[in-house]
Every structure is written in C-alpha cells, then in structure tokens.
Amino acid sequence: MQAFLQQSHRLYQRLQHWLILSLAVALLTITLNPAVAQSESSAGNPIDGYPVVLDGTELFRVKQGIPGVASAQERANIVNTRLVQIANDESISLETIRVEEEKSGSVVLAGDTVLFTVREVDRDSNESRQATAAKSAQTVQSAVAQYRHDRSAQQLVYGMSFTLISTIALVGFLVLVHWFVSRLLLRIKAAQRTRTLGFRVQNLQLLGSRATGYLLTGLAGLLRLILVLASFYLYIPFVLSQFPATRALGNSLLSGIVKRMNQTIAAFVEYLPNLVIVVLIGVFTRYIIQFVKLVVTELGRDDAYPWFYPEWVQPTNRLATVFLVIVACIVATPYMPGFNSPAFQGIGLFLGALFTLGSSSAVANAIAGIILIYTRAFHIGDIVQIGEIKGEVVEKSLFVTRLLTFRREVITIPNSSVLNSNLINFSAVSRIPGVPKIASRIREDSTKPREHKEYLLLHTTITLGYDVPWRTIHAVLIQAAEATLGVISEPPPFVLQTGLNDFNVSYELQAYTDRPELMPQIYSELHQNLQDHCNQAGIEILSPAYAALRDGNHSTIPAQYLSEDYTPPSFQIHDQNHHS
Template identity: 50%
Template sequence: MSGLTVILLIVAMPAWGQDAPPDTGDDAAVPTEVETEISNEVDGYPVMLNNKIIFRVREGVGSVATPEERANIIEQRLVNIAETTDLTADDIRLKSGERQTIILAGDTVLLTVSETDAQAYDESTHPELAEMAADIIRTALTEYRNDRSVQGQAVSIIATVVSTIALLIFLRGLFFIASKLLVRIRAQRQAGTLLLHVGSLPLLEAGATAYVLTSLVKFFRIFLVLVALYIYVPFVLSQFPATEVLGDSILQDIASRINGLVQAFVVYLPKLAMVVVIAVIAYYAMKLAQQIIAELGRPGAYPWFYEEWIQPTNRLAMFLIIAIAMVMAGPYLPGFGSPAFQGVSIFIGALLTLGSSSAVSNALAGLILIYTRAFQLGDFIRINETIGNVQDKSLFVTRVLTPKQETVTIPNASVLNSNVVNYSAICRESDGYLLLYTTITLGYDLPWRKVHAVLVEAAKATNHIVSTPEPFVLQTNLNDFNVSYQLNAYTSLPTKMPRIYSELHQNIQDKCNEADIEILSPHFSSLRDGNHSTIPADYLPDDYTSPGFVLQNPSNHSS
C-alpha cells in the first residue's frame, strides 16, 4: 500500500476532489493531506458531517456545479442519509465501472470517483480510492448516529457527571493543600525561620519571605482553578452534539497554545542552558570571592586589610558578580532585544539618571566611609552638632543615637562633607585613653599651685577618670581680670563622657569650696565690701558674719 493510502487510513477527515466530472453527473473527490477550515479552490471546500470535516471537494462538474456547490450537495446527501433510520453503515456500497466507481447508500448516489481522480495518485486506482472514501463515510455515519442515540446521550451524561465529580475532588484537594501550606508558612514566620539569604547576604527577612510565599500559594491556587475549569468546560461541551463544535474549538485552542508553549520552550532550551551555566559560574565565583575575602580579613594575615571590611567587601563583591552575570545572561533571556524590553531598559536608565543622583552620591560616600574607617558601629562620635553612638552604618545613611536617646539619621554625603570627631577610636585601636578637658576662670589673688592641686584632686575623685596617666592642669590664658585654668583628665570610656563631665564639674565645685576657693571670674569694677561670701554655708565658719560696708574719707579715717 502506498504512503498516500496509509495517510488516508489514519486521518479521520481527508479531503477529496475531482479532476474531471463523472459520466453520471455526480461529484468525484481527490485526497489531500491538508486538514484545515480554509475554503477556497486550491484547498477545496469542506464536506461536513456531525460538525466535522470528512473530506474536501476541489473540482466542480463542468458548467453544472462549482466545487462549493458540489460540496454542499454531497454534505446535504450525507445528512439526509444519516437522518434516515432505515439505512445503516453497512448499506454503503460501491458500484465499479471501467473508468469510475460510484459510492451508493442503498439506491442513493453519494459521489463518484473517476479514473481521472485515480491518476492524480500514481500508485492508486479509482476502486481503491472509492473504497477508502466509503470507509470514511461509514465511520462518520456511525459516529453521527451513535452521538445522537439514547446510549450515546447516556454515555455523554455519565462522562459529564464523572468529570464534574473529578473537578470537585480536585478543587477540594487543591484548597486543602493550599490551606495547609498557608498555615505552615504562618507557623514558620512566627518561629522566625523564613529568613532568605544568599551566602552571607540577607535578601528577605521573615515577614517579607512569608508574604512572598503566601502570594505564590494563592497565585498558583487561582491558576490551577482556572486551568481545571479551562479543561472541564470544553470537555463537557464536546460531549453533546449541540455544543460539540464550541467544545472542540476550545480544546483545539488549548492544544494549539500548549503546543506553541512546548515548541517555544524547546527552541529556548539552548539559551536556558547558557543561563544555567552563567548562574552556576556566578555562584561558585561568589563562593571563591567569600573565601578570598575571609582569608584577607583573617587576624594577623594582612595588616592592610581590616577585619571590619570583610562583610561590606563580601556584599560589594557579590553585587558586582551578580551584575556581571546578569549582563552576560541578558542576551539569552526571553524577549531580549524586543521593543518592549528596550523600552523598559530606556525607562529604567532615564529614571536612574534623573532621579537617583543623590542616592548614588550617598552610596559612594558610604563606600568611602567604610574603607576610610572613619568610625565603626558603637563608636561615640560627633558630626557637626550631633553627638552620640553610631547605631547603624548603611550604604546610604548613618544613624546616631544621642545620649538623649534620639536617633538622628544623616545622609552619608553630608557625613563625608563634615568633620567627624571619633572619641572612641584611640581607645579601640591602640588601647589608649581619651583626654577630657574643662576650663574655669579664677582671680589672680589665688595661688596657681593651690588651684592646680585642687583641680587634680577633683579629677581623681571622679568615676571613670584613670589615675595613670595622671590628670594635669594647663593655664591656657591670662585674662584681664582672671586666669583660665584647663583641667585635663584621661578616661577609657568615651561613651560615658556626658556623665563624666557632669560628675567632674560637681567635684570641682566641692573641692574648691573645701579649699576656700570661690569660683568667680572677678571684675574689679564691682564693690566687694559688704557682700556676703558666695561659698556655701556648710563650708563657712559658724561665727561667720557678712563684712560691713567701709567708707574712707580723705584723711584715711574709716567710718
């Protein structure tokens, strides 16, 4: 049997035509391998039964009928035969002649296959072609009557009921599994085990990860419900003759789309393999970078690479590796080079160019602050008028917690352009001490050695002031009416500086009062006689009385 004959036996709906009109005036047909709903003189006009194309007619009958008219005539004859209950598929018979073969249903002529039709196929004769056509008609006639029989309708109803039960079971199982997954996600979030990170780089915290997973579960639940309905509805419609065409068209649309997706995926497989290779190389490159950076930051290994640089350098290296990998993988991504992809790229580029200049400057300033080691987390620093502990040091901002428990957020660009005073650096890096200082002014009538001794004693009595190195006093200025004495004392706890200063000032007051020193900045334009002492009463003698106001006449007699 020829290849064409095999195709005709396999395909349920072949196409037929005729090269020349038969002697009987009926229509002959020739087969074709194209099975579509196209209707034209080249592809032929379809002959349908039971809402299905069984073959096509390409040739007319001389000037009697066009191919389209002949197809309609054959179709009407087949419908009449199918609706005639006294004729069965076994009543379809052939009547062969020398140059043509007639296909009949009882005494009714359905169509004629001529020798000219057979000559279109080198390995076929008109009886063989007619026999194949008759078999197709018998099959179509049997299907038409079975679909409309009581037994066929019962089978369709049973199939509909079974498919409905299967759909309900599937939806019940789907919603049950989805609810279990959502409960599990909530439990994992409360336990704090949903942190998502790549190596040492945190990507999402527990709340954000739980939100993403919950959204994915809900999305796939809706997606699977729609897919189930998309399959169920056309299947049910295809079970009944009145809606079979609609159901079949939906099923064919589904099959066409799935086939397109599969073909697109197969075509994309080589590019997907390249994306996977790039991702694997990037992953191992990040692992290698982490190992190298960890070795650089190992204590005592490389003095020029500090331990606090490990984490930011890891993040920077991973960002650069991921960026390079994305640039390399870009040409292999779906839609790369399309107008939509180019439009999105231009929009993002314009957005970054026009709206992120301050963000870029802050990010660069943050990198500079990290690698210049201006301060570390926990250091007690002063930036302009802000004093406090470094609470957070990110790529864009620095947060300082003041002694008043106020969190001040400063952009890194402003930090870089300001003078940063780090009170903790000397204590942290070289086990040194921070030098605190305060200045008081006293009159020239007080012996400076006594003042030095009193101030040093006040410093030693202050908590968190170390005795070695010893406190010392500098006379910083000789003013018009007083002397400026600067007390200098060392501490190893810069973070307690506000309390140390407060206690130091209290001790200076106490020690000066005990030594009978009035903390004044005298101006000799004032009258001193007759004024009560400013020393607290606890430090004055019990018999102390305010001196009288003395007036002296030119003869030097007081009164």
C-alpha cells in the same frame, strides 16, 4: 455553630470566586483558540476544495461545482445539510446508503434522498468514478453510524458520568491546592516571625526576613492562581468533548492545548544550548567568587598583611560578589530568552534611562559608603559626632548611617553628608594601641612604662579669680573629678591653666573615662561636683566676670557652706591718710 457558619460562608465565597474564574477561563480559552473562531464550512478554498463535515469530522472535499447550478462551496453546503438531516433521521437505516449509476454520474443515496452525485470531474486522480463514489458512500455510512452512536442514551450516560467524575476530581484538586497553599502560608508567616527567612547569596543578604516573607507570600498566591487556571483550562475542554453538541468545540480546545504544549516543548529544546551556556556562566561565577573569598580572607589575617585590616574582609567579599554577579549577568544576557525581542530591548532602555536620571544621589551615597568603610572612620557601637549630631552608631549601610542620640532619637544621615562633614569619633582612641596621651605629657613620668590602654579624655573649663591660689584650685578640681562616676582614677585627672584673663584665670579640668556612651551624664555630674567642692573649699565661682564692691556685700557662696558666725562686712570708706 457560629464557627461552622463562618467556615461555610468562607467556603461559599471561594466557590463563587472559582465559578467566576472558570467562566473567565472558558471565555478566554474560546477567544484565544483560533480553531474555534472559524466555522466549519469556511475552512475551504477554491484550490483545495470545500470540506464536507459531519459532527466536526471532515469526510471529503468538493472541488468542482455544477456550471449554471451551484458552485463548489454551495454544493458542499448542500451536502452538509443533507448529511445532518439523514444522520438525525433514525428511520433511514445505514444499509440504505448506497451508490446508483446514472448517465450523469454515480449517485449516492440514503433511502430515497439523494446526498450527492460523483461525476468524472469529481473523481480522485488515481481512482475511477465508481470507486470514488463507493469510497465516499462508505465514508458517509461510517460517519452517520458514529454520529448516531455518539448521541445514543448510553453515550450520554457515559458523558455525564465522566463529567461528574472530572468535576469531583476538580473540586478535590482545588481543595488540595487550597490546603497546600494555606499550610505553606502558615509556615512562611511562622518563619517570618522568627526572622529566619533572610535571602542570602553567599554572605551577602539581599532581602531581610520581612521582605522575603512578603515575596514568598506573593509567590504562593501566584502559584495557587496558576494551578487553579490550569485545572479549569483542562477541565472545561474535557467536559465539552463529552457531549456531541459541544464535542467539536472541546476537541478544538484540547487540540489547541496540545499544540501550545508542543510549541513550548519545542521552544525549550531549541533554547537548551543557551541554557547550558547560562548554567556554565553561573557555575564559573560561583567558583570565582569562592576563590576571591579565599584570597580576601587570607589578606585579612592578623599576621599576614598589616595594610589590610580584618574588618575589611566582609565588605570586600560583598563588593566582590556583587561585582562578579553583575559581570556574570551582563555576559549571560545575550543568552537569555527573548534577548532580541523589542520588549526586552525596551525594558533595557527604560531601566538604563531610569538609572541614569534618578540614581545620581544614590550612587553618590554608595560611593561615600564604600569610602567610609575603607577609611575606618567609625564602627558599629562607636560614639561619634557628625556635624552637630552626637550619638552612638547603630547602623552603617552602603547608603546611610544611623545614629542613636543621647536623647534616644534615631537619626538617619546619608553617607554623602557624612563624608562631607567633620566627624569626631570618641571611641576610636581605645582601639589604637601605643598612642601617647598628648594632653597628659606634662604629667608623664618618663621612668614608668607607657600603658597601651587608651581612654577618652573629657574636659571642661572654669574661670576663677586671681585671689585664690592656683595650687588650691588644682586640688579642688581634681577632687571633684575623682568623685564623679564614670571618671577613672588611672590615669589620674589633671588641670591645665589655659589663660590669664583680665578678671580671672581659665582652668581646664581634664579627666579620663572608659564610658564614652555616658558623656552627658558624666559631664552633668562633673559640673555638679565642681560647684559642691568649690563651695566647700570657700572658692567663689566668679565666671566669666564679677564686678562688685567687696566691702558691704554678702559672699556669693551658698549659706550652707558659710560659718554660723558669718556676717557681711561693713561698708568702709578711707581717706588718703587711711582714716575711717
């Protein structure tokens, strides 16, 4: 029951909206129609005469007045008033409308009422006065007969029947439009959820699924509005034309609709040559794009041209497509409707000024994005460092680059900033075959063939005292690296002595990994293993410097790594003769 009430409430609200909309359309239609704005008696002029009208139908025109009595316009108004009185008086039969000849002219009467007098100056140029009067009387008789017929009970029943049928048809059409648009919106939302609404031109995606869904939803609502307005625009004049009191208004509205349709058709026919040119430009552009795609695809083959990389194929196709489409739009613009209109020119000036003043940074980012594409600085999924930001490349567009940091933060960097910053790519070395390991050349065996698989080289520095043999330190550091997850065994880790400092020696541990995306975890575990293995080997980590009196001080090695019988050495003082 509650669902029924909710549905009824929604239907009532829609009916209210449609009623308000119909009234707005009626007012708009009447206001915009020039035929309704003027009265029937004001359509004449002194040259063409003033019309005599009955029920919206012009019978004839009065061109001459009676000197000293009435002007031509006043005569026409008097005849109009008498005709309406005669037409509404059912006691005056049509047979009593006749012509009687008098000295002043031919008098047209209806019963005992004089309608008008036809004088010599009123006759048509090709007819006699009597013939003109007889013709006018016959015209009046036919008009009065039609006037009374239209207001008969039978015609009123017909008008009400046609109004009822048209109202039912209108409601049915509105319900059908609502059902169709609702089904269309449901399909759009379903396709939007499945992300299948992307708008593409060739391989270039112009709109994503969500944006396309919003656009189609708006267009569906606009289509519904247009159909509802059009239905009311036809319904209201049709209903008005069914009743005598509003027939003139309805007929004028219908004639206005027909006139606008004729103007639209004439304008379309006139525009057809330009439309053919626009279509030819579009077809020609399409075939040029297809040809360019074939050429670019051929350039991107692995064995064709070594200077053109395969990853350039897709961006080159997109750039070429955008460029050719822009050129085609520029060429087709003079053939667009309204090209020479002030509104079109004003819009063009506004867009030009907006692009010139507000798009400098956008153009800089777009140019930087193109440069980054063709310099092959990084790919999607690479681990890079841009300035102080380190992370995985998750998106590379024409304007921005997005990194997913190791802290799971997505950082958006404008391409112009990327181009102007130092960029370190930790993943690029794995894609470059045959590149020698610079740091490992001191350990390279020239008798073995060089492997073509490259890995990322991690390094960390530790400083230890001179009292520990360097060979022992090398072995311990390599063991710590081999025990770290993520460090590969081939090529093996190695150690470089990078400095003989005042208080210690600098040892740089080098280790390879094939998981650059795990660098923070690998470094953390590597440092932990360095502490554990140095402690197990009895090596004190005195970094960067440690000043102490060894005699009498406890060892810095943690207690769990010392022997059970360890005791701190006693403090000793010797004289010059080495006596305690």
